Amino acid sequence: MTGIKDVAERAGLSVATVSRALSGKGHVSPTSRERARAAAAELGFVLSYHASSLASGRTHNVGLVVPSVHRWFFSAVIEGASAALLEAGYDLTLYNIGENPEHRHSVFSDFLLRKRVDAVIAVSLELSESEIQQLHAMHRPIVGIGGPLPGASTIRIDDAAIARKATNHLLGLGHSKIAHITGNEAYDQDFQLPGTRRSGFEQAMNDAGCPVRPEWIVSADFTIEGAYAAARQLLASAPERPTAVFAASDEMAIGTILAARDFGLRIPEDLSVMGIDGHDLGNVMGLTTIDQDAKGQGALAVRTLLGAITKDVALEPADTEHPTKLVVRTSTAVPKVSAS
Amino acid sequence: MTGIKDVAERAGLSVATVSRALSGKGHVSPTSRERARAAAAELGFVLSYHASSLASGRTHNVGLVVPSVHRWFFSAVIEGASAALLEAGYDLTLYNIGENPEHRHSVFSDFLLRKRVDAVIAVSLELSESEIQQLHAMHRPIVGIGGPLPGASTIRIDDAAIARKATNHLLGLGHSKIAHITGNEAYDQDFQLPGTRRSGFEQAMNDAGCPVRPEWIVSADFTIEGAYAAARQLLASAPERPTAVFAASDEMAIGTILAARDFGLRIPEDLSVMGIDGHDLGNVMGLTTIDQDAKGQGALAVRTLLGAITKDVALEPADTEHPTKLVVRTSTAVPKVSAS
DNA sequence: CTTAGGACTGGAAGCGTTTACAATTTGCCG
């Protein structure tokens, strides 16, 4: 294995100079820099970040903790973060919590403590006190995406406002009989997110003087499958059917559309459906939604973190609100029968 | 930061003994082992794998290279691998190639060379000669999932046989007018996979004496959206409509179902559809498919790799065929009109 | 009662970088 020593020898420089040349830190004459680079290239040499990290403390590696890798939002964040990190020459260590509590525990009590990462991005995790402590015990910058994370910077969307906006879109079309598909307590590793969106919905309904019917609020696990089942129940059992459904996520909206089709309901003639996210399938399904640019959130988290790392300043806990955009497609329309 | 030294001091042992105790290698008396463990626990000490790796060469980290993080198959592999690695105390570094050629290049020419990983899993990548060389230049065990990878071990399914099996399922139901949605050359970072599945399809058709109509073979990019568009075209333009569609992946099958619905076609009465994968949405969509246990493939790759790593033996290039299973749901049925 | 052979342990030499620190050179000012 060629090391920096070989490069130094070949370039006729000291190891120290080569190190400086390659890392771009400190003063190096252009000549030396070029010679070092050339020698490295000829030898196919690449710095070992393991060794670098021992000596410098910088690992060139960011940890990304996600509850799952299947749900659209998480994949999108991973994609955004991954690209931004690649760009910056940083590695991405993925900690997929999953549903196994032991795995979850070991991530926080072992994996993250190994001084292996320069920073951590935690996505949509409802963390316990001790988990938060363990995070902070790393003494590394942390960014939370998708909800509050005590003591850390966060990137988030204004869930309440968005839910209101979505609900108002439906109300504006003339709907008053609106159902809501919210998150599922049991399954939820998420923040208060489902609750917040739900209150936004209720508030908008109240503001419009529309009654919120408890039987029209059903919960699911944020997956297409889960919402499909929930929506079937909603559409089957209700003595009266809503004319519109606002789902707390696009995946749940899609599940709802699938369920509606099973009942022979046409979208949007018989039922308007909308979600929140900006899911890739939105186009195909003609789904009206509020796009939250998850990829962008991942990239922004990386930029924030990298900024703090390279400047070597502690990251000031700050809340950044990410912009969202109402995207109207064909799944929402004026209700056919406007009777109440 | 507490180091192994502090633990040694606290346990009244030498650094060497603590190291042996914590890593489980070499001879340590039960008493010492216990004392070391206790001291480490009290101090909340966790070994730094960076340092370990410098000294021992083992990084406790596996690289996973994927073309994308959105397609179902890749997420599933990531999930399987991630869980297996977590279990074993290994970190997972994710290299998401994406569609940016520069990113792709830097993954192979920089990232993987940093002596950062003990092993690599490459998923469904059609690698160039030089990329393969760079992989091997790492001198680390490699497992390829989803297709051949010269010089490395692979885990794969028998694509040709599966395609035949799928086609035969449709033929067996009485279909003869079968269309096929295959992969898209341009978009394809995959192995010959689409081609292989397509030949399997054609072979089964030929064996059954059914003509393969070129206009009934359309290609898409393996996504729901892509297949949706392709299927719309297929179903709209053909002078005569097929009675069944065999898609090369579940996502493409789902796209086909969505397109069919747009045309008012009932599944399976008017059109039978099947795919390959075992996608989570299979249930909701009632999709007949051939389940290929992607998660299991990810986990198996990890086990294979970890076996080689811990035994410190070179990984013998071997092809492991992963089992698959025909899952019949409601998207396939006897054709309504059995005329030819 | 010897003695060979394990089991256990600690000392110390790295592993491949970074980074003070110190030394040398260079550039620019008055």
Add this chain to the structure above:
DNA sequence: CGGCAAATTGTAAACGCTTCCAGTCCTAAG
């Protein structure tokens, strides 16, 4: 032309572990 600061370079000491080597002790065979 003297002098000071900045630029450039090299030497060597870490960084936090693992592991080779030797030494000590204990056990069981001869």
